[in-house]
Amino acid sequence: MRANLLKQKIARNEKVFGMFVSTPHPTMVELLGYAEFDFVIIDHEHASSSKEMIENMIRAAEVTGTTPLVRLAEVNRQDILKVLDAGAAGIVIANVKTKEEVERAAQHTFYHPKGMRSLNSGRPGQFGKHSLTEYIETANEELMLVPMIESIEGIEQRDAIVSCSPIDFVLEGTADLSQSLHVPWQLNHPEVEEHVEQLFESTKRANIPYAIVSRNEAQHQQWSEKGVSIFVLGDERGNAFRAYQAKLNHYRSLARRKSDE
Numbered sequence: 001m002r003a004n005l006l007k008q009k010i011a012r013n014e015k016v017f018g019m020f021v022s023t024p025h026p027t028m029v030e031l032l033g034y035a036e037f038d039f040v041i042i043d044h045e046h047a048s049s050s051k052e053m054i055e056n057m058i059r060a061a062e063v064t065g066t067t068p069l070v071r072l073a074e075v076n077r078q079d080i081l082k083v084l085d086a087g088a089a090g091i092v093i094a095n096v097k098t099k100e101e102v103e104r105a106a107q108h109t110f111y112h113p114k115g116m117r118s119l120n121s122g123r124p125g126q127f128g129k130h131s132l133t134e135y136i137e138t139a140n141e142e143l144m145l146v147p148m149i150e151s152i153e154g155i156e157q158r159d160a161i162v163s164c165s166p167i168d169f170v171l172e173g174t175a176d177l178s179q180s181l182h183v184p185w186q187l188n189h190p191e192v193e194e195h196v197e198q199l200f201e202s203t204k205r206a207n208i209p210y211a212i213v214s215r216n217e218a219q220h221q222q223w224s225e226k227g228v229s230i231f232v233l234g235d236e237r238g239n240a241f242r243a244y245q246a247k248l249n250h251y252r253s254l255a256r257r258k259s260d261e
Contacts, residue, residue: 001125002062004067004143004144006090007144014229015230015231016231017037018039018041018069018230018233019235019239020040020041020043020234021047021235021236022047023236024047024048024050024057025053026053026057026059029042029057029064030060030064033060033064036066037066039066039067039068040057042057042070043071044071044073051082051083051086054070054083058083058088067090068087069088069090069092069144069146070083070092074095075093075105077108080105080117081117085120086122086123087124090144090146092146093105093148094150094173095149095151095154096149097151097153098153098157098160099161099163101147102164102166106164110139110145110166114140124139144169145167145168147161147167147170148170148173149170149177149199150173150174150177152181152195158202159205162202162206167208169208169230170199170203170210170211171211171232172196172200173213174192174213175187175213181195210228210230211231212228213233214233215234
């Protein structure tokens with residue numbers, strides 16, 4: 001199995017940058033990889049990617065040296081098994097609300113003694129090129145498990161959730177959390193900020209890295225100053241749309257100025 005470069009960087013407390021990939025095509029992953037993002041989170045919660053497409057998106061990440069994680073909507077044995085057998089370096093579980101969800105995810109992610117994932121080397125084990133027992137040991141060391149906490153229920157259970165030893169880092173889900181608190185998309189609402197801060201403090205006490213979605217420069221700098229070093233720079237569709245729109249508006253304004261002369 002490939003060495004997990006993201007895991008190594010986090011262990012060295014390096015600042016790492018990733019992005020959600022929702023467009024179901026390997027070219028988007030390849031583009032981000034060559035742009036030198038440290039990791040991508042291939043979305044299988046909101047996006048319509050097939051398992052075959054996810055495998056090809058993982059291949060694109062491997063080619064470019066970026067670490068491929070896959071976001072899943074829930075703890076489902078078949079989904080976890082298939083994306084890991086396809087070569088994902090780890091899974092992100094959306095909307096985790098209980099410690100039991102993390103424990104079940106760990107059972108499906110890792111092999112004995114950390115879990116009970118069904119045995120099959122497949123792509124990650126280079127189709128049996130090496131000893132299966134060696135692959136099992138390596139997989140247990142390299143794979144990552146990341147819960148997203150994005151509801152009031154998850155915040156209330158945060159200390160129990162972060163007590164689970166297989167967690168590599170916790171990713172905040174402020175957007176859905178704001179809706180859970182009945183103030184949808186009011187990300188700077190005092191109640192939302194208070195609950196996000198509570199989650200951060202819980203991860204600090206548990207010595208688990210915390211990851212944020214960088215939504216603007218001020219918010220990004222605020223969390224960086226607090227010691228956060230894992231940043232998700234949004235979704236590739238939204239970033240592309242804003243870049244295209246800004247470029248179009250810029251050249252339209254140039255054309256208008258020219259016509260006014």
